[in-house]
Amino acid sequence: MSERTDIDVKKLKAQMQAHRRDLLKHGAGDQESLKPVEVDQTSTGRLSRMDAMQSQAMDLEIERRRHQELQRIEAALQRIDDGSYGYCVACGEAIAIKRIENDPTTPVCINCAKDTPAAG
Numbered sequence: 001m002s003e004r005t006d007i008d009v010k011k012l013k014a015q016m017q018a019h020r021r022d023l024l025k026h027g028a029g030d031q032e033s034l035k036p037v038e039v040d041q042t043s044t045g046r047l048s049r050m051d052a053m054q055s056q057a058m059d060l061e062i063e064r065r066r067h068q069e070l071q072r073i074e075a076a077l078q079r080i081d082d083g084s085y086g087y088c089v090a091c092g093e094a095i096a097i098k099r100i101e102n103d104p105t106t107p108v109c110i111n112c113a114k115d116t117p118a119a120g
């Protein structure tokens with residue numbers, strides 16, 4: 001297994017590092033929304049409390065995805081550093097360029113992605 005020469009790894013690395021910066025920047029000011037929902041029952045009705053809880057659930061989902069995305073980026077950057085980037089982590093086959101262009105953080109080839117949808 002040798003480093004891919006058919007893909008612009010340097011460019012992808014820069015892209016992912018920029019993306020990671022954005023994700024981290026976004027997360028820094030977001031902690032407030034993760035606190036338990038506190039609604040003053042005397043001044044607000046049941047509906048607005050449900051709205052608040054629903055909105056918090058959405059925030060948590062966004063946060064969960066952000067975290068997942070960060071982990072994928074970290075893993076991809078790690079693979080770039082150790083020279084295994086561009087190869088499927090499951091079967092070792094070269095990942096199609098189109099697939100990498102579509103999602104530079106993808107760890108598996110199209111065949112393995114079919115087997116394990118969660119791996120993307």
Ligand SMILES: [Zn+2]
Pocket residue numbers: 088089090091092093108109110111112113
């Ligand atoms: Zn594979």
